[in-house]
Amino acid sequence: MTFLRPTRRTLFAASLALPAIARAAEPFPSRPIRYICPFPPGATNDNVSRTMARALQARLGVPVVVENRAGAGGAVGSRFVADSRPDGYTLLNASAGNLTIAPHLGAVGYDPLTAFAAVASAGESFSLIAVNPKLPVRSLAELIDYGRQHPGELNYASAGIGSAGHLRGALLADEGGFEAVHVPFPGSAPAATSVVTGDCHVMLDPITAPHVVSGRLRALATLGEDRWDAFPDLPTAGELGVGRNWPSGGWFALFAPAGTPPEVVARLNRAFNDALGEAEVNAALHRFGLRPVALSPDVLAERVAADHAATGLALRRLSIA
Known part of the structure; x- marks a missing residue:
């Protein structure tokens, strides 16, 4: 029987293949x-x-x-x-x-x-419809009425164009029958800050929760299939007749x-x-x-x-x- 002696080229090729074989055999995660x-x-x-x-x-x-x-x-x-x-x-x-x-x-x-x-x-994510306390509204119905009586004056902050807050704000204005200006920010944290300072009026986002607890913002309703256990006394928008047919965000x-x-x-x-x-x-x-x-x-x-x-x-x- 004749055995072929491996050449330098075949040995080098085999050495290159070893790491790939070793990687393939690694358990996940490694x-x-x-x-x-x-x-x-x-x-x-x-x-x-x-x-x-x-x-x-x-x-x-x-x-x-x-x-x-x-x-x-x-x-x-x-x-x-x-x-x-x-x-x-x-x-x-x-x-x-x-x-x-x-x-x-x-x-x-x-x-x-x-x-x-x-x-x-x-x-699943809950959210809040929250406003700056200086805005003269204390319920979702009052917010909608205010928007209708002050066309184009309300604005809402969001985490950016295409964010869930952007879509929710547009849906609220559409269902409420009023105009509102969308103000996008590079993230939800600076957007929430803008509502706290009063530069913006409304935000629909879970990040407003700590500001509501501290009193820096006023919550009007929650968004979700049922009540948020962190705010058990706050009605859902659905209970108030709003947002029942919105797509999930x-x-x-x-x-x-x-x-x-x-x-x-x-x-x-x-x-x-x-x-x-x-x-x-x-x-x-x-x-x-x-x-x-x-x-x-x-x-x-x-x-x-x-x-x-x-x-x-x-x-x-x-x-x-």
Whole structure:
């Protein structure tokens, strides 16, 4: 039997292949994970990102590092994740703004229904309709009446063009039959500050909650399927006959690039859902206005597709898109 002696070229080629083979055999996860928040620090998305990143780190045994990549209603960070390697090491903390609203408003560089693999849901988000206390209104009905009596004078702040607050404000003005000026900010934190100082009048966002508790803002109603347990005496907009047919703008969820292996998605989903059951994580999410809801990747993907379609219809009806 004749044996062929390996040449330098074959030995070199084999040495190059070894790292790739080793990487393929690595269990997931075996190195740090990048957790992309597509909004600025201080925003609700950022708070949820940091809470869940810490929880995942404890369960996965590797660093999970939050990176803020804000801009274009969440589209900048979303595109970064969509273009990343689908290996589970770059994840997106998504919300309605960057997956079901911004893609209808212009070219974002990704298809929200095909560019991502749904991973896990952080939960349903409550929100508040809050005003500066100097505005002479103490109920949602009075706000609507004020808007009708002062056409074009009211304005509402949001976390930016294409944010959930942008859409909610437009829907409120449309259903209330009054004109209101949208004032976009680079994030929900500075938008809330503008309402506290009186530069803006109204905001529809969960980040207003601590300002309501401190008395710096006045809450008129909550947005959500039922009452927010942090404000049990505050009626929902639906109870007051407003917003019953609005598309959902209230959820936060984890996504990976499309093509991420199913076993990696399943591993992340288990860790994420386990974290939602932890008392400390649950309490933190409640403080940020969320009701934790564990979903499978398939159910989450169906939810996003339905919200994307309903939101598109609303935006076109309002001539926003």
